[in-house]
Amino acid sequence: MELPNHAKHLLLQLNQQRAKGFLCDVIIVVENALFRAHKNILAASSIYFKSLVLHDNLINLDTEMVNPSVFRQVLDFIYTGKLLSSSDQSSEQNFSALLTAASYLQLHDLAALCRKKLKRSGGKPLPGKPSTPGPLSRLRLNNQRLSSSTPAGPNNHYPPTPSDADQPQPDEGLRDKLSDDEMFVGSSGKNGNGGNGSSNGNLSSGGSAGEPDLGLDLSKKSPPSAGTATDALSPHSNSQESPQSASVSTTNSASLDDSSTTLPGVDTCGSETVELNSSSKTSEETQNQPDGPPPQKKSRQGARKNEWPKREASGLKSENHDRPLVNGVIVGPKDGRSSGVGGGSGSSFTSDQSFQCKDEEEGGENGQDHSEESGQSDGESAGGGGGGTAGANYVYRQEGFEPAFGDNLYVCIPCGKGFPSSEQLNAHVETHTEDELYIKEEGGTFVKEEDEEEAEDLSAPVGPSNFGSETRPFKCTVCSKSYKDPATLRQHEKSHWLTRPFPCNICGKMFTQRGTMTRHMRSHLGLKPFACEECGMRFTRQYRLTEHMRVHSGEKPYECQLCGGKFTQQRNLISHLRMHTSPS
DNA sequence: CTGGGGACGGGGCCC
DNA sequence: TGGGCCCCGTCCCCA
Numbered sequence: 001m002e003l004p005n006h007a008k009h010l011l012l013q014l015n016q017q018r019a020k021g022f023l024c025d026v027i028i029v030v031e032n033a034l035f036r037a038h039k040n041i042l043a044a045s046s047i048y049f050k051s052l053v054l055h056d057n058l059i060n061l062d063t064e065m066v067n068p069s070v071f072r073q074v075l076d077f078i079y080t081g082k083l084l085s086s087s088d089q090s091s092e093q094n095f096s097a098l099l100t101a102a103s104y105l106q107l108h109d110l111a112a113l114c115r116k117k118l119k120r121s122g123g124k125p126l127p128g129k130p131s132t133p134g135p136l137s138r139l140r141l142n143n144q145r146l147s148s149s150t151p152a153g154p155n156n157h158y159p160p161t162p163s164d165a166d167q168p169q170p171d172e173g174l175r176d177k178l179s180d181d182e183m184f185v186g187s188s189g190k191n192g193n194g195g196n197g198s199s200n201g202n203l204s205s206g207g208s209a210g211e212p213d214l215g216l217d218l219s220k221k222s223p224p225s226a227g228t229a230t231d232a233l234s235p236h237s238n239s240q241e242s243p244q245s246a247s248v249s250t251t252n253s254a255s256l257d258d259s260s261t262t263l264p265g266v267d268t269c270g271s272e273t274v275e276l277n278s279s280s281k282t283s284e285e286t287q288n289q290p291d292g293p294p295p296q297k298k299s300r301q302g303a304r305k306n307e308w309p310k311r312e313a314s315g316l317k318s319e320n321h322d323r324p325l326v327n328g329v330i331v332g333p334k335d336g337r338s339s340g341v342g343g344g345s346g347s348s349f350t351s352d353q354s355f356q357c358k359d360e361e362e363g364g365e366n367g368q369d370h371s372e373e374s375g376q377s378d379g380e381s382a383g384g385g386g387g388g389t390a391g392a393n394y395v396y397r398q399e400g401f402e403p404a405f406g407d408n409l410y411v412c413i414p415c416g417k418g419f420p421s422s423e424q425l426n427a428h429v430e431t432h433t434e435d436e437l438y439i440k441e442e443g444g445t446f447v448k449e450e451d452e453e454e455a456e457d458l459s460a461p462v463g464p465s466n467f468g469s470e471t472r473p474f475k476c477t478v479c480s481k482s483y484k485d486p487a488t489l490r491q492h493e494k495s496h497w498l499t500r501p502f503p504c505n506i507c508g509k510m511f512t513q514r515g516t517m518t519r520h521m522r523s524h525l526g527l528k529p530f531a532c533e534e535c536g537m538r539f540t541r542q543y544r545l546t547e548h549m550r551v552h553s554g555e556k557p558y559e560c561q562l563c564g565g566k567f568t569q570q571r572n573l574i575s576h577l578r579m580h581t582s583p584s
Numbered sequence: 585c586t587g588g589g590g591a592c593g594g595g596g597c598c599c
Numbered sequence: 600t601g602g603g604c605c606c607c608g609t610c611c612c613c614a
Contacts, residue, residue, distance in 0.1 A: 483598080483599090484598095484599080485599090488597095488598060488599070492597075492598080511595080511596090512595090512596065512597085513595095513596075513597080513600095514600075515600060515601060515602090516594095516595060516596065516597090518600085518601085519594085519595085519601090520594075520595075523593075523594070537592095539592085539593090540593080540594090541593095541602085541603090542601095542602070542603080543602075543603055543604070544592075544593080546603090547591090547592085548591080548592080551590085551591070565589090567589085567590085568590075568591080569590080569591070569592085570604085570605085571591095571592095571605085571606075571607085571608095572589070572590065572591080574605095574606085575588090575589085576588080576589075579587085579588070579589095
């Protein structure tokens, strides 16, 4: 007994699910494009993929081996068994690229098919790199310049071909702009599209001193709580279960599901401006819009929970979101209309579909760099106790910016040299040895930023510098802070001169520490592994969850010494104290 | 309308 | 490398 076409139908279903992002649990980053897929499918298609998806939800592919256009075909092939050559390039060239990619990805059947095609067409099969790179092969952050092999145009995500996806396509032209297969960055479920306000990724991660990234495990571990996956999938599963009753696995992939299944749209934003227009949503995507979390407690907390979509939308109407992202990170203007900045034709999203990275927006104003010296970023310029100020020594310029320095978009602030690529800048930065910079400083050319000094002053009473040097023998030669171990000292010293070697793979924002970047990316992807067992709310950080739990417990450990007011969060106490200390 | 409080997000820093 | 904590901020509700 055998059901005819069973496998075919199954595959068709899977491909449809891929098109919708349904149950997709892995993201593949290829240059400036994101693809969603299913781990199982990838693992079944290639040993290489199998090894990659085993522990990672986010996979970066070597852009020298595969480009987005090719990978789209590869992915289509994996899901359909059909090879649909792209029409916009010569067949031979296409198959050569496909062969290279297939070899790299250890898709032997596809590679064989390509070789066959090439042989038939008289083309010489590329040597490719048939020697399988394997999981330990060099995977890189997509640090390629946008202009390299990126298909022109705003679309940085690649949908399954309509025929394969068997998707209702309301509008082909629109589909080009808003693909079902687009990698939808942002959070979902309770947190919706980036309740954190993060995201649409600008994939043109321009710079990258970043280390090869063997797939960031952004999902981390997830507490055994809460139905996040169910939340995320509710539009599909029609589940109205309480988070607690959710039975869907909350493994890594479940966390990822949060971002991949309900996120209706993403913009990878290489200089693309997205139009926030609900009319362009497909019906499927409309369905994907969660109706909000299940009713929570009647408490204020619960009320807030029920407001979450509103909150997210409010993020868009926020003043900070009014500006188009000149730096290539999209943002919809306040009225939800595309401004056409960046040459993007304007993919369409509902306002609550798009995700924004506030910092990128702000940092990107007027084509400024991603660093925080734009002064536009509230939080950034303030710099969190000086942290945000210490790192702006090097200007990172994002592709898509109006080149203010000609071709040398990446400028080293200490020496003023410009470089055409972030790689070169970072290489150059490395030539600035610490000693050299310190010498410079002594010579008066290295000017410490005022904010930094101020921050140090503020932190002086409790700062490490006040610790006895006997327990902290490693002293910073710049600010005289001392540390217990040399690694920490070095980490600190970098804040004085080497700024942001860790670019976000999605938006290109640069970070001083890898961990910060990883954490940032989690917000892009909506990965919130830490769930509250009480209300199901999810957080990107354990600390936030701990903090949040006080809402339920009623614990208010932070007490104002002036008025006795108690607070659940220290920051609110601080805010409260300002009220006491402010002149008014 | 405004100020205060509650809750939460992001980034920097140190461990 | 990740956790914890700090800072910055925003958004919302309510009096």
